[in-house]
Amino acid sequence: GAGVSQSPSNKVTEKGKDVELRCDPISGHTALYWYRQSLGQGLEFLIYFQGNSAPDKSGLPSDRFSAERTGGSVSTLTIQRTQQEDSAVYLCASSLGGGGGNQPQHFGDGTRLSIL
Amino acid sequence: AQKITQTQPGMFVQEKEAVTLDCTYDTSDPSYGLFWYKQPSSGEMIFLIYQGSYDQQNATEGRYSLNFQKARKSANLVISASQLGDSAMYFCAMREGAGGTSYGKLTFGQGTILTVHP
Numbered sequence: 001g002a003g004v005s006q007s008p009s010n011k012v013t014e015k016g017k018d019v020e021l022r023c024d025p026i027s028g029h030t031a032l033y034w035y036r037q038s039l040g041q042g043l044e045f046l047i048y049f050q051g052n053s054a055p056d057k058s059g060l061p062s063d064r065f066s067a068e069r070t071g072g073s074v075s076t077l078t079i080q081r082t083q084q085e086d087s088a089v090y091l092c093a094s095s096l097g098g099g100g101g102n103q104p105q106h107f108g109d110g111t112r113l114s115i116l
Numbered sequence: 117a118q119k120i121t122q123t124q125p126g127m128f129v130q131e132k133e134a135v136t137l138d139c140t141y142d143t144s145d146p147s148y149g150l151f152w153y154k155q156p157s158s159g160e161m162i163f164l165i166y167q168g169s170y171d172q173q174n175a176t177e178g179r180y181s182l183n184f185q186k187a188r189k190s191a192n193l194v195i196s197a198s199q200l201g202d203s204a205m206y207f208c209a210m211r212e213g214a215g216g217t218s219y220g221k222l223t224f225g226q227g228t229i230l231t232v233h234p
Contacts, residue, residue, distance in 0.1 A: 033221060043207065043224035056219045091161065095220065102149060102168055105222060107161035 002026060004108035006092050012114045013082060021077040021111045025094030032075050033095075033105060034059075034067060038088035046090075049075060079113075087115045119143065120210050122225035129198045130233050136183070137193045137228045139208030148212045150191040151222065152182070155205040164206075167191055195230075203232045 005024040013019055025032050034046040045059040049069040060066070064083075069075040079086055089112050093105035121140045129135040141150065152164040167175045167182045175182040183192040195202055206229075209222040 031220060035222075042226050043209075043222075045221045045223070048219045048221055050219070056221060059221075089159065093161070097220075101220070102166050103220075104151060104163040104166060105220075106163065107153075109158075109160050112159075 004092055004094050004106055006090075006108035006111050008111055009109060010112045010114075012116065014116050015084060016081055018078065018080045019082055019113065021079075021090050021092075021113070023075045023077070023092030023094075023108060025073065025075070025092070026106055027073075029094035029096055029106075030072065031095045031097055031103075031105075032069060033093045034075070034077050035091045035093065036088045037091055037110070041088075043091070046077070082113075082115045084115045087113055089113070118225075119223045120208055120225035122206075122208055122228050124228045125226075126229045126231070128231050128233060129195075131200060132197055134194060134196045135198055135230065137195070137206050137208075137230065138190070139192055139225060140188075140190045141208075141210050142189060143210065143212050145212045148210055150182070150184070151209045151211070152180070152191075152193045153207045153209060154202075155207065155227070157204070161207070165193065198232045200232050200234060203230060205229050 007022045032049040037043045047067050048056040051072045052069050064080045067077045089110040091110045093107045095103045095105045148169045150167045154162045165177045165180045167184045179196045181194045205227045207227045208225040
């Protein structure tokens, strides 16, 4: 399809394990964003990529969280030593350009992460 | 202070009627953009409509329109002729700045659950 693709759609893991979440943005979209959606916190920004660079990592909640983007396309969000409070839906979005402007962000279906 | 406030946790509307979902925002940046997204129970976030802070006219997209009152810092979404498929969570979001350090990230409100009754 032509939309943002995220995998896996669901992930259940034990506390303390590492997880990797993948995002494949819309072709040609240079800007890529990760958000987290949880009942208690709503929708929170995590990190922004422009190309392969991440000029804004201000939303990452701790150093257990990291992300990379390669080839200006696919991005991976890694959570190390998962904790129960990491349980949430992780959403990826992409847009034609970052910064200002009226370009909307197009979202994937998210990865539902459950930490046992 | 909350940057985006949606004061209606839930709203009900009869099919074919119009409904207004409220959104107020707080920013000192003269350049900003306001977005509305729909999230059905299936979970995907669907972009509905955009209003820029310098736009002179209220945005419209099909059955969706945005009642933008800049002085009051409100950007209410109006859905006309509601349909059963409109039942979903609706989020108001703001992008601050014209670029630079804002990077276009969105700040979201808590959302409003809309239920359309037949």
